[in-house]
Amino acid sequence: MKVTVKFFAALREAVGKTEIEQELPPGATVQDLLNLLTQEHPVLSRYVSYINVAVNRKYVDLQTTLRQGDEVACLPPVGGG
């Protein structure tokens, strides 16, 4: 299955992309996705413990199972205002 992965702020700059399509095995979790992304973009290892993840615009935990077509956002610590 495929999911869309979005990167923001420091993560976007580190990866050099705002969005990628990622192929995943069925039943993959958010944690599985982060492991895969870190392999492909080793620079992410510096950030991965601070990342929050949103799936389809809702915060989720790392055990959440992903589905075909999900929009997964990798969010560094927020700081608006």
Place this chain on the structure above:
Amino acid sequence: MKVTVKFFAALREAVGKTEIEQELPPGATVQDLLNLLTQEHPVLSRYVSYINVAVNRKYVDLQTTLRQGDEVACLPPVGGG
């Protein structure tokens, strides 16, 4: 001696004037002035226990001695905002 007396809001409407000149004996206090004003304008007796008084734009108590030329303001309970 003479002082200027200002009336505001409900007091202004009751007395029908925004300002009067009042002749007072030397050494008169704010309380003496209020007694005199209430004699001349009996309508004030309804208000006099709620009035705050300012002399030259500072709140004062009733024992304050007045001086020639003072600006005395009779202030009903305030309610801005």
Place this chain on the structure above:
Amino acid sequence: MTANDGRDAERAKLFEVTSAELSVDEVVGRLADPGVGAVSAFVGVVRGVTDGREVSYLEYEAYPEMAEQTLRQIGDEIRERWKTIREVAIVHRLGRLEIGERSVVIALSAAHRQETFGAVRYAIDRLKEIVPIWKKEVWADGGAKWRSEE
């Protein structure tokens, strides 16, 4: 009197009663300074109903010179009590005000937001307590009443 009297003279008045319409942006602008990171503001608005009675309009009256002096006193009290507050501006409108119009704008600035919320609350509470301003409610049914703080 206060540490900033000199600065005040060079720029917009920080404490004012006026018959002109109030703009929050304009009052907030009076606080401009590169050290400001947070502004808290309070806006009083003319309500269309009080105690279940329909209001037609309000009429505000002041003892203007003393009102501006007591507004300034409130600013001094705030900066004495909350040291992180950089500046305070309070502008109160006078005369006839229609429903939905702004009667007062209070704005205060700081580098960081933490103390601004309590300070703006103090400002409006204190304004209703000591500033010689009065409001007359004129009701839709023709009655009218001078109101002090409930």
Place this chain on the structure above:
Amino acid sequence: MTANDGRDAERAKLFEVTSAELSVDEVVGRLADPGVGAVSAFVGVVRGVTDGREVSYLEYEAYPEMAEQTLRQIGDEIRERWKTIREVAIVHRLGRLEIGERSVVIALSAAHRQETFGAVRYAIDRLKEIVPIWKKEVWADGGAKWRSEE
């Protein structure tokens, strides 16, 4: 989802991210309703110095759809917790902002002022906690850093 979804559709958006300059008056105007007697507002302003370092400008970035959704969530949380709050509007600016410009305007309305101060504080605290918006400080000396809440 919320009780006022229908009303919102008929008028200005209450929760928004935008690259346009912010006006406090305009955001306060989004709350207009004859039952409003008090509005409390918070305005974030771009500071010229942080940690003793001179700032040249800020660059704000968001995950826009989720940002508006979490801003709306904050509004819902506030009206759940403080029953006297009538309405909440939060508008956050994005893109490059110069010193003194407004980054966020929060405004909330009530018939009476008492609960508005705590509620506006909650709104900005919560915004900094959950809304996917980021700011990059670009310093006068050429350095730059993404900053999360201190």
